[in-house]
Amino acid sequence: MPKPPLPVQKIIGKGRVRGSRTGRPIMVLLDLFGRRWALRILWELRETSMTSRALRGACDEASPTVLNERLKELREAGFVELAEPGGYGLTPTGRELLEALLPLNRFAARWGKERS
Amino acid sequence: MPKPPLPVQKIIGKGRVRGSRTGRPIMVLLDLFGRRWALRILWELRETSMTSRALRGACDEASPTVLNERLKELREAGFVELAEPGGYGLTPTGRELLEALLPLNRFAARWGKERS
DNA sequence: CAGTACGCTACATTATCTGTAGCAAACCGC
DNA sequence: GCGGTTTGCTACAGATAATGTAGCGTACTG
Numbered sequence: 527m528p529k530p531p532l533p534v535q536k537i538i539g540k541g542r543v544r545g546s547r548t549g550r551p552i553m554v555l556l557d558l559f560g561r562r563w564a565l566r567i568l569w570e571l572r573e574t575s576m577t578s579r580a581l582r583g584a585c586d587e588a589s590p591t592v593l594n595e596r597l598k599e600l601r602e603a604g605f606v607e608l609a610e611p612g613g614y615g616l617t618p619t620g621r622e623l624l625e626a627l628l629p630l631n632r633f634a635a636r637w638g639k640e641r642s
Numbered sequence: 643m644p645k646p647p648l649p650v651q652k653i654i655g656k657g658r659v660r661g662s663r664t665g666r667p668i669m670v671l672l673d674l675f676g677r678r679w680a681l682r683i684l685w686e687l688r689e690t691s692m693t694s695r696a697l698r699g700a701c702d703e704a705s706p707t708v709l710n711e712r713l714k715e716l717r718e719a720g721f722v723e724l725a726e727p728g729g730y731g732l733t734p735t736g737r738e739l740l741e742a743l744l745p746l747n748r749f750a751a752r753w754g755k756e757r758s
Numbered sequence: 759c760a761g762t763a764c765g766c767t768a769c770a771t772t773a774t775c776t777g778t779a780g781c782a783a784a785c786c787g788c
Numbered sequence: 789g790c791g792g793t794t795t796g797c798t799a800c801a802g803a804t805a806a807t808g809t810a811g812c813g814t815a816c817t818g
Contacts, residue, residue: 551754633742638667
């Protein structure tokens, strides 16, 4: 594996991130989540672990290329892991993160009702 | 303004959305936020309204093209509005949404400490 | 060993973002 | 009025990221 020079600027080192150089954790997250499928992946893993292929199914057949890239990023960030039984799943940290996202789900429910 | 045919597939009608056809509100949000700068814009408007140019400054000089597109989407979604004094700001709904994002900020703070 | 599922990659096509320039309208101060 | 400034916003070429399809190598399973 020659590991081709990353064509994409991504998380660099410890906290530096595309778009914002501050490295403030919230910025890192906002940037990481501003990429396609990132949030969705976390969301789909909320209940059970899945194989990469099942995850792809859950994510509306998103292309394996991006899914894999997102999974790599999420793994590097420590939110997702690939474990023996069941495949991809949330780490303890990932689970904390998910809990921080639950209010968003509640908001979505309310919001969905309001807009007829 | 001839309104050129949208080259990009975006939110279609009421709840249908790129990627997921379910129209479930949470999916709409996850998709909307999976676009560059969307979350960041909401975040930067958390305290004060800003002119579009100030917002651009806050968003690390992101290109006005995308910013404008995101702003349009966020306005259509009813989270952001362009008001007389101060420029762009959150709507009441947008403010609710922001509150639903605060746990994420708290998580980010914790997370930032842990990863040395 | 054939059949299947796994994680993952290749790659051409398409979509999206960036960066710079600039427009028209509204607001100055004079 | 008439320059200067700022506003929201658009154009457009070039760069980057995502899609969709195909397929590799490695496990398993029978």
